[in-house]
Amino acid sequence: MPGQTETTTHLAVTDSSAAASSLAAPRKGTTAKCIFTVDVEDWFHILDVPSTPPMSQWDSLPSLVEKNFRKLLDIFAEKDVRVTCFFLGWVAEKFPHLVREAVRQGHEIASHGYAHRLVYELTPQEFLEDALRSKRVLEDLAGRPVLGYRSSGFSVTERTPWFFEKLMEAGYGYDSSVFPARREHGGFEGARFAPYRVTDGENALIEFPVTVEKVLGKPLCFFGGGYLRLFPYFLIRRMTSRVLEEGRPVIFYVHPREVDPLHPRLPMGAVRRFKSYVNLDTTEKKIRRLTSEFEVTTFESFIRGNPEAFRN
Numbered sequence: 001m002p003g004q005t006e007t008t009t010h011l012a013v014t015d016s017s018a019a020a021s022s023l024a025a026p027r028k029g030t031t032a033k034c035i036f037t038v039d040v041e042d043w044f045h046i047l048d049v050p051s052t053p054p055m056s057q058w059d060s061l062p063s064l065v066e067k068n069f070r071k072l073l074d075i076f077a078e079k080d081v082r083v084t085c086f087f088l089g090w091v092a093e094k095f096p097h098l099v100r101e102a103v104r105q106g107h108e109i110a111s112h113g114y115a116h117r118l119v120y121e122l123t124p125q126e127f128l129e130d131a132l133r134s135k136r137v138l139e140d141l142a143g144r145p146v147l148g149y150r151s152s153g154f155s156v157t158e159r160t161p162w163f164f165e166k167l168m169e170a171g172y173g174y175d176s177s178v179f180p181a182r183r184e185h186g187g188f189e190g191a192r193f194a195p196y197r198v199t200d201g202e203n204a205l206i207e208f209p210v211t212v213e214k215v216l217g218k219p220l221c222f223f224g225g226g227y228l229r230l231f232p233y234f235l236i237r238r239m240t241s242r243v244l245e246e247g248r249p250v251i252f253y254v255h256p257r258e259v260d261p262l263h264p265r266l267p268m269g270a271v272r273r274f275k276s277y278v279n280l281d282t283t284e285k286k287i288r289r290l291t292s293e294f295e296v297t298t299f300e301s302f303i304r305g306n307p308e309a310f311r312n
């Protein structure tokens, strides 16, 4: 029914929302931590360019996700850190041993959906089916509940007011898909920065917006994807410290292709090409430095470490 969802979802990303309660910020310097995440997908899963191959072609393309994800696992093992791995369901089905290996090494398995479709291009029912399908695949492989979700391309917008409701219906406990700034696909300008709780009165989940920090009054991301590649390390470090001092966790996100500067390129226009491939050779070094200089953890253990903040 049209009026039914109003109290839950689309209101919940702004500060004026009555439905989303702000979480108590962790006390300075005590529990605040960085959360390190990987969106486990292949080099051809770049979104929203005409050359992005449809799912029917994925099987025939040379895959590099295994090699590159293993490289990331090696870095995490070397630095002795545990991270959250948002697996694409399709990748997990094709390379089930990667999920098992990540579990064996103590990482958290979470879902990046099954088919890497933009949320705002799906009907609520299609989205629900995709979110459920990836959850089932991953839980079967991991042998434990999968609580976390991240949408492809952070594609949650005003056009998807049903998003949280469907995620709760699919049984997820937290999400990290809201991008609280202007962005190519997705982006929620004016959304709150700190993690918050979303409820429909019956079910609840925790939203961890992608970390942004205001620079000259504008929210900017420094902590993942093209942003992490573009900005110099000293700036990323300074912004990380600033967010932590404000009592918010910093959420880093990387893709396996980003530690492989020589991976094949999809044809695309100059601007997108810059965003997709700039400074690829800096990512590995930045990951090594960040995981050495900051305390990083998984979403699961961050939530476990802040029980008072996430209770009703």
Ligand SMILES: [Zn+2]
Residues within 6 Å of the ligand: 039, 041, 045, 112, 116, 151, 152, 153
């Ligand atoms: Zn993705």
